[in-house]
Amino acid sequence: MTGPGTVRPGGRTARTREAVREATLAELAEHGYQGLTVDNVAARSGVHKTTVYRRWGSAEGLVADALELAAAEPWPVPDTGSAEGDLRALARLVQSGFADAEQGPVAAAFVAAAVQNPGAAKALHTFFARRHEDAAAVVDRAVERGELPAGTDSAEVVRAAVAPLYYRLFITGERIDEAVADRAGSAAFAAARAGAFTR
Structure with missing residues (x-):
């Protein structure tokens, strides 16, 4: 079975998928998930809206496909020479991503979409599973x-390093900076070293 927007790679099909993905990200950055429409993505991408409806079907399909493509892209996993340094660097990657003027609104829109839509939630779960694996x-x-x-459970340590950032961003609405990221990474390391995440 294929999901929304799933197509064979290469040639015009790949270019169409990339154009739609770029348009989806731009629309999410400008209008959020609530403002994401197939018509607007079609207009921005230059792809005929009947094609977009046929391949992606809905805003949910557009978000799911954008996340699928993002999950397949390489992620710069840190290698600082120490576990604490690596975990702090991982947390800083999350912090800097949300602070970025272009990436931040898109990342926030993905989370908002997952809260509101089961299909988007499944796509985001798959995205994070791939990131945890990396x-x-x-x-x-x-x-x-x-x-x-x-x-030591690798995925649990990674979750512990970045979860405080998501809590501040999406639950309490607090600002996150590098100091917050460093503290989260160091706390995750201390807990892991103490055996808190051993299977």
């Missing part, structure tokens, strides 16, 4: 160096 290298290296106990 970031597991940080914890695996730390275990090999003896910085963290054997059997």
